[in-house]
Amino acid sequence: MSVVDSHKLREQLSLYFIMGTANCRKSPEETLKAAIKGGATMFQFREKGPSALHGQALLELAKSLQCLCRAEGVPFIINDDIELAIQLDADGVHIGQEDEPAASIRQRLGSGKIIGVSAHNLAEVQQAISDGADYLGIGPVYPTPSKDDARAVQGTRLITEIREKGIDIPLVGIGGITAANTAPVIAAGADGISVISAIAGAADATAAAREFVQAIERAHIRP
Numbered sequence: 179m180s181v182v183d184s185h186k187l188r189e190q191l192s193l194y195f196i197m198g199t200a201n202c203r204k205s206p207e208e209t210l211k212a213a214i215k216g217g218a219t220m221f222q223f224r225e226k227g228p229s230a231l232h233g234q235a236l237l238e239l240a241k242s243l244q245c246l247c248r249a250e251g252v253p254f255i256i257n258d259d260i261e262l263a264i265q266l267d268a269d270g271v272h273i274g275q276e277d278e279p280a281a282s283i284r285q286r287l288g289s290g291k292i293i294g295v296s297a298h299n300l301a302e303v304q305q306a307i308s309d310g311a312d313y314l315g316i317g318p319v320y321p322t323p324s325k326d327d328a329r330a331v332q333g334t335r336l337i338t339e340i341r342e343k344g345i346d347i348p349l350v351g352i353g354g355i356t357a358a359n360t361a362p363v364i365a366a367g368a369d370g371i372s373v374i375s376a377i378a379g380a381a382d383a384t385a386a387a388r389e390f391v392q393a394i395e396r397a398h399i400r401p
């Protein structure tokens with residue numbers, strides 16, 4: 179069972195920034211600082227790909243990014259690596275359908291940590307909820323340059339279906355989201371959006387994050 183406050187979590191999910199070293203134009207620390215300055219409300223450390231850090235270098239970077247998040251009151255979530263999350267006492271983890279099942283992660287992490295689960299259909303949504311997920315990542319909404327093994331693009335269809343069925347778990351849309359295409363994701367019922375390239379790959383990550391904040395605000399005012 180989770181004791182995570184879902185009202186607070188919905189706010190934290192508003193602009194959920196994700197990155198690892200492979201995604202950044204500048205250093206990961208500079209990129210994260212800039213994104214938070216621009217309004218990122220949650221951060222996921224996702225260190226993946228052929229150039230991914232391992233061992234001590236991975237640990238040092240994770241600690242450094244966690245420290246930045248703590249200073250700004252932004253939740254620090256770790257992608258996939260449950261051992262690292264436990265070692266650092268991270269705020270939570272994000273896992274997908276190919277990762278360790280959420281139910282066993284909940285047992286290992288306890289009730290106070292945030293567990294996010296990727297889901298691509300209603301069966302996976304229901305399973306994630308019964309396994310104790312706190313939030314869902316639904317995607318890819320649009321074509322993404324940041325995940326080679328992404329599933330087929332599905333637009334906002336599943337987000338709409340989840341809300342039409344009265345399922346009110348906190349959730350974000352992910353995949354190819356830009357400030358210009360944010361509105362339909364929020365209008366479909368997402369609590370927020372998850373972004374890698376449109377912030378980490380921007381020349382000015384602070385300005386990019388600010389544009390997202392404005393797009394999210396506009397989407398809530400004029401759905």
Ligand SMILES: Cc1ncc(COP(=O)(O)OP(=O)(O)O)c(N)n1
Nearest residue numbers: 257258272273274275296315352372
């Ligand atoms: C918020 C959010 N949603 C979805 C994902 C994707 O997770 P997963 O399917 O496990 O893929 P990888 O990120 O591990 O490649 C995510 N990371 N975050």
Ligand SMILES: Cc1nc(C(=O)O)sc1CCOP(=O)(O)O
Nearest residue numbers: 317318322324353354373374375
């Ligand atoms: C990490 C991830 N998961 C996805 C999913 O569909 O589950 S899409 C994706 C990549 C998101 O990066 P960008 O904002 O650059 O498109």
Ligand SMILES: [Mg+2]
Nearest residue numbers: 258273274277
């Ligand atoms: Mg994963």
